[in-house]
Amino acid sequence: MYHNEDRKDAVEQEMKYLHDLQLVQIIISEIFRRKSIGLVSKNEEKSERIELNNLLHQLTEIPECAEKTVMELLEYFYRKLLNDNTNETMFNSIRSKLTKVQNQLQDEDLSSEQIKIKLQEINRTIDNQDCSVILYNLNKILKLIRPLNLQEIQRYIKRSEQTADLIHDKDIVLLIGITGSGKSTTVQFLTGTKMKETRVEICSRKFLKHITTDGPINNPGLIDVKSSPFSKSETRFIIPVTISLKDIFGSYETNEIILCDAPGFGDTKSPEIDISNCIGVIRALKSCKSVSILALSSYQSLGDRGEGIQQLIHILINMIHGIENRLNSILYGFTKYPSEIDIHAVLFDIKASRIDSDPLLRSNTALISILNDMIEKTRIDPIRIDPIHGDIKNIIEKLKNLRGIHYPDEVFQFSINQQTQIIISNQINRYKSSIIYALKHKNALLSYYYSNQFKIFSDIIGQQSTEDQYKDSLRLINENIKEYSHKIIEELDYFLKNHHQLKNEDIQEYETAYKYIKEIQEYFQSDNLFIENFRIRLENLNSTRDLFHPSIGIYLENLHLIQNYFQEFRDFYIKYCEELYEKFEYNFGQSFEEMVLNKEFQQINEILDKIFQLIPILNDHLNKKIEKKYFEIIQIILKHLEKISIESKSILLRPNLTENDIKSIENEFVLLKLAKETKLFEKHIKNFNEIYNELIENLIKYVDETALRIEEFLNQNSYYYFDSIEQLIYQFELIRTLPDMELKTNRNFYRTIELIHFSIKKLRNDIQ
DSSP, rough: OOOOTTTTHHHHHHHHHHHHHHHHHHHHHHHHHHTTTTTTOOOHHHHHHHHHHHHHHHHHOOSSSSHHHHHHHHHHHHHHHHHHHHOHHHHHHHHHHHHHHHHHHTTOOOHHHHHHHHHHHHHTTTTTOHHHHHHHHHHHHHHHHHHHHHHHHHHHHHHHHHGGGGGTTTEEEEEOBBTTTTTHHHHHHHHHEEEEEEEEETTEEEEEEEEEOOOOOOOOGGGOOOOOOOSSSOSOHHHHHHEEEEHHHOOTTEEEEEEOOOOOTOOOHHHHHHHHHHHHHHHHHTTTSSEEEEEEGGGGGGTTSSSHHHHHHHHHHBBBBBBOOOGGGGEEEEEEEOOSSSSSHHHHHHHHIITTHHHHTTTHHHHHHHHHEEEETTTSEEEEEEETTHHHHHHHHHTTTTOESSSGGGBBOOOOOOOHHHHHHHHHHHHHHHHHHHHHHOOOOHHHHHHHHHHHHHEEEEEHHHHHHHHHHHHHHHHHHHHHHHHHHHHHHHHHHOOOOOOOHHHHOOOOOOOOHHHHHHHHTTTOOHHHHHHHHHHHTTTTTTTOTHHHHHHHHHHHHHHHHOOOGGHHHHHHHHHHHHHHHHHHOOOOOHHHHHHHHEEEEEEEEOHHHHHHHHHTTTTTHHHHHHHHHHHHHHHHHHHHHHHHHHHHTSSOHHHHHHHHHHHHHHHHHHHHHTTTSSTTTTTHHHHHHHHHHHHHHHHHHHHHHHHHHHTOGGGGHHHHHHHHHHHHHHTTTTHHHHHHHHHHHHHHHHHHHHHHHHHHHHHH
C-alpha cells in the first residue's frame, strides 16, 4: 500500500496540502481585514479582553526591561483595538516607548534580524494605527524574546488541578491522541448524544465539514466538552464525563464509567498549551485509582508513511513507564477512517514497509510492542468511531472490561514533543541570559524576577535537567555576589591601607554598590558576607593603628565617613573610638596633681605637647575628650601657680620675714624662673609670664615698703630703732638673694644704705 512513493495519490496529497495552505492564507487575510476595519466579533472581543487582562496582571509583576516595555506597547494597542480610553498624549508616549524598547533590546543583547524587521513593520504602520498588524508584530517580538508565557502555563495548569479533584481516587478511561484526533467528539458520541455533520463557513464561501451535537445535551459533564472543525485542540484540561451504564445497557447495569476528555498532545500551535496539557494531565492521572487508555488515531493525521500512528505510539511510550507490561490497559480507536479502509491492513503495512525497513525504528522495542498490539487488537473487530452511524454499546463494553493501570503515580510521566522541548531549552537560555544581563548591570530586582520565574518554571516542568540548570543559575548569582563583594571590599581596603582620604562621592559610590549587594542578598536569602568580611578587614587595620600612627587621622576620618553611609558600622566606629580613648587614658592617665607637686614640669610639658598634637586628630571623634583632658592638665598647672601666687602674697604681707619664708618663696620663684627661661609652658599657658612678673612685682613692692619703713625709722633720729632697722635690712638682704632680685633692688638697697650711713653720721655728730 505504501511501497510506491511516486504513485498518483501522492501527487493528489501534495495538491491537497497546497490547497490547505492557500486556505489558511485566506483565513489569516480575512482575520486581519475584519480587525483592521473594526469588525471584531463578540467572541474575538472577549478573547482580546482576556488577553488584555492577563497582560495587565503580568505587568504588575515584571520590573523594567525590554520584555515589560513590549508588554506596555501591547496593552496600548489592545486598548485601542477594544476602543478603550486612549488619547493623543498616550499615543505620543507610545512613540517614545518604541524608541525605548529598541534601545533595551540592544542593551539586553536580545536584538535580532527578525526583531528588527518586526520593529520596522510597526514603525511603518503606526501612523495608520493598524492595531491588528501592530499587535501581530508585537506578539511575535514578545515570543522571540520570551519563548514561553509562564503565566499562561500556570493558568492552564491551575484549571487542570481544579478538575483533577473530580477524578481523585476514581477509575477512569483516558482518551489519548494528537490534536485533532477527535477526542472531544468521541466523548460526546460515547455518552449517547445524537451527532450530525455540518458545514462551517470559515470565511466568505469557504466551508469545512464538522461533526457536532444534534439537539439538547443531557449529560451535564459535556458542558465543557468542545469540538472544533479545525485541527486544533479546544480542550485545555482534563474534563471527566460520567456515563451511567444503565442508560446504555438497561436498568440491570448499575455501574458507571468515567470518560476523560484530555487536551491534545503535541499541540504545535502553542507550546504553552502543549506543556500545560502534559503537566495537567499527568498530575491529574496520578491521583486516580486506576487509568484505562483509549488511544485515538485519526485518518486525517495518518500521514503518507504512517507518521500519525508513530506519533501516537510515541505519546504512549513517553507518557507510560514500562508500557510493554501495560498493553492490557489500552484500547485503540480510529476516527474519520473511511469504511472501505482496512485498518488492520494499514497498520500491518506500516510495520512492514516503514518500521521493519528502518534499523533504528526496528530497534525500538517499545514501539514494536505497541504496534504489534495495535495490529493484534484490530485483527477481528477494530474500534471504528463513527459518531453519526456507529453503535456505542460494543465500544463501551470493551472499555468496561479493560484492566486499568493501578498506582498511576508510579507509572505516568511527563511527556512532551521535540519541538516544544526545543522551545523549553530556548526559554531556559533566555532566563540564564537575562540573569547574566541583570547581574552585569547590578539590577537586583531584575535578577530576582528572572531567577524566580526560572524557579517556578523548573518546578512546573519537573525535569532533572531543568532543575540542574536552575541550580547552576543560582550558583552563578551567588558567585557573582561574592566576587562583587570581594571587589568592593578590596577597593575600600586599599583606600584605608594606603592612607587615601575618602570623599563623599567615593563613599556614595560604595554605598550604592553595597545597597545592591544587600538587596540581592535579601532577595536570594544569602548571608551578608560583605559586612562580615569588611568588618574583619577593619579589625585587622584597627590592630595596626595606635594613637600616634601617622595615618590615624585619615583612617578615623574614613571610618567616620563609612559609618555615616553604612549603618552596620556605626557600632564598630563607636567601639573603635572607645578603644582609642582607653589607649589614650592608658598613656595619659597619670596623676598630674602629683606630677605638679613633684615639680615634674618638663614631663608635663612633653605630655601637653603630645596631647595638643592629638586634638585636631582625635578630638571630634572622641567627643572632645582630648581637648577636655588637655585643659584639665592646664587647669591643674594654673591652680598650682595660683596657689604659689596666693602663698607668696600671704608671706609678703607679713611685717617680718623669716628665712623659712624666704626659702619658701625662693623654691617657687626658682621653679617659675626656670620655666620662664626654658619657655616650658609658653605654648600651652599664654599668661604664664604674667604670673611670673606678678611675683617679681610683689617682691619689689615688698622691698620698696621695707625701704620706706627703714627711712621712717631713720627719720626718728634715734638709736632706739636700730634693732628694727637691722631686722629690716636683714630681710632686704634675704630677698636680694632671690634670682634677679639683687639687680632689680640695687638702687633701692644702696640708697637705703646711704640713708643709714647718713643717719649714723648725723647721730654721731649730735652725740659729740
